[in-house]
Amino acid sequence: MECIVRPAQSADCDHLMGMIREIAEYHNLLDEVKINSQVLSADGFGGDPFYQCLVAELAPEQEGKQGHLIGYALFFFGYSVNTGRIVYLENLYVVSESRGQGIGKKLMSEVAKLALARGCVEMKFTVAEWNVRALAWYRQLGAQDKTEAGGWHCVELGGEALQRLAGDRR
Template sequence: MSECSIEQVTSESFSDFFKLLCELARYEHLTPPDVDAESRLKHDLLDSHPRLEAYIARYQGSPIGFATFFFSYSTFLAKPTLFLEDIFVLESYRGNGYGKKLFDFCRNEAKVRGCGRMDWMVLTWNEPSIQFYEKIGGSRLGWYTYRLSQDQL
């Protein structure tokens, strides 16, 4: 574990991050981002006012995982909320504490930035992740998630 580092994604490390994101898409049985989405994502991450932040985990210099998050706001707490959009570790590195290290990094960022809470979602079929989140103290909420897709906006 001491050889695992976490660093913010830069223009130099974006391609490593994007490869990991495509691996996450495969794991979740989704279509990976296309070339246009890749370009938008790179802009949104690296802009002077980024829409989200991305951090890459490296083991002995090799990219093994990542986390992305952005901030929303809780009007009831009157504090920001860190929303963990994605967290992923390559299958061959799972079970070694790297996912927990990434999660704890995000948890610490929420504390440092004065957040009142940290939220995330998990696919209902992803039992290993559900067990991971519940083991580290995550609480399942009694809310339904709704969405309007792009053609419905």
């Protein structure tokens, strides 16, 4: 299946939200999705973008489905005090009917190219423990499971706990 990988645009946000809901449902986390396409658009395409996103869309020769989005990679740049510049892959998703055709790898490869162009030395991301198929695929690409190898855990401080820490008891 031929696809084109391009930077997402604000006009893609409705379709992106549909795919975000699909991956959240797959991970049984649909009730945790609190954003909508307007928030996604403002956060990615406003004056101070918090993330970048690449989308995979069907190539023009795909039976009149030009512009049909079939996947995305949402990422942002950060910093490691150990290694320097990094890219964090927040979400990688390919619609079910398009999986197994190299689209996920193509999206990740394009993120890697952008990261290297910006001087990044590593890509970080998380994988659900039960998603052994994805974990095996990432390992095949050369990724290392830091939970196993280094004993690192992914920790989150959010919601009321974050507000308490900031001294805001809303």
